[in-house]
Amino acid sequence: MRWIPEYQPDVERVERFNSVARITHWGHTVTFLLCLFTGLILFLGGVDWLAAIFGGYRGAGLVHRIAAVGMTLMLVFGMLFGFKGYIAWVKDIFRFGMNDVKFISIFPLDFFGLEMKFPPQTRFNGGEKMNSVVLMTMVSLLVLSGYIMWFPSIFPAGLVRFSYPVHDLAMIFSTLMVCMHGFLGSFHLGSGESFWGMWKGTVRADWAKHHHAIWYEETYGDKAKAEAE
């Protein structure tokens, strides 16, 4: 049984994510998961054994806050050094069209292992666009409501009360997405090279052509090459 496709350094590869994108991606992964597991202790109504892993409830609270600051720093780092990347990402999300709708509607079959014929996709396919929008929104909400919960005395009481359901709902929707995203980006066979794009930064050119035809054409295709020259 294969877990993820083998990394093949000797075939033609193209860059998919630069180092800033990769650092922020994995930085968010680690801080998100730390926040998640320390937060779940309270969400599930006081899980003693989970709290014990972080040195008790106080420890878990501290880890939650340290990871939260780490996550905030990741956002700042990304904005400072990868601002263009963020803009390109958002722009690509807004190229949501018929191809994306088609992608999302037949994707559930692909998800469970059937091979489907998808229309050509831009840099991010319909599902990735959806994942991006949900996660961007939910993480922003988590950060905003989180700081309000951390320092309740400096905010109006009504806003503090509002932050609790927001923090929990945003946690639920983002975690839902993260579960799917984590699986699709690694062990899902149909996603092929995806994982290496975020881990090593490059993907096989033939994979890029297959999965993100529009993006490949625009970035590495003949026309793009001609323009570059």
Added chain:
Amino acid sequence: MARLMTNLYDVSKCTACRGCLVACKDSNQLPAVMEPFKGNYATHEDTNGNTYTLIRFIEHEDPVDGVRWNFLKYQCMHCLDAECMKVCPKKAYRKTEWGATIHDEDKCIGCQYCTYACPFGIPKYRTRTDTVTKCTLCYERVEEGLKPACVRTCPSGALTFGYRDELLQQAEARVKFLRANGFPRATIYGKLELGSGTNKIYVLTDTPDKFNLPVDPKVSANTWVWQDWIKPYAGWLIPVALGASAVSFVTNRLINKGDDHAKGGHE
């Protein structure tokens, strides 16, 4: 359930001497908290981590009666259906058989969920211990057969401790008397508030709003949505996502046995 025991506070007998505040501090070994002078007689605006009870001084102008000056002893109301207990993720609160809501500082992690869930905003954060604190209804004293410190000290008879049902009858009679003797709006507070009432009974000489008390205290809709909908139901989306991924992991490998995506990619 054992018979409920509670405090009756009769505003009409209170002289605002603040003996209860001092007795409370003494009994609970709480340091003095100095607040800046705000232009009135109040020593404290609100409860705080080291002040479980205080006397509010409320001035208001009435077109008929002229300026009125109301006092109110303010502290935890020991709601019979206590919201602090529900929101606390550490289950640091418990109800005694006789109705006191008590808070266990050893369990508390200082998240302050209870501060914001409480319809009266009573539990307050205390930096020194990194926990919240509040009135205990002197449950340790009561369980030894004593009265709460505030009741014991009250020189004017404004505070009485006893069985809730008896005190309610007493309060009823007192309200009747007050209504007939110059306080037509006199009322009981705490009998039915929040549905099941509180385990503190007030006899007020005027409507609750004239004492800065919520006329119809409520748990915020946000708190309710959070506790009664999101926590019990919405979280199930996560195991569903994990389950779907696990199924997909297996079906992927069953259906795609021979095919190697590492070669041609996959459409």
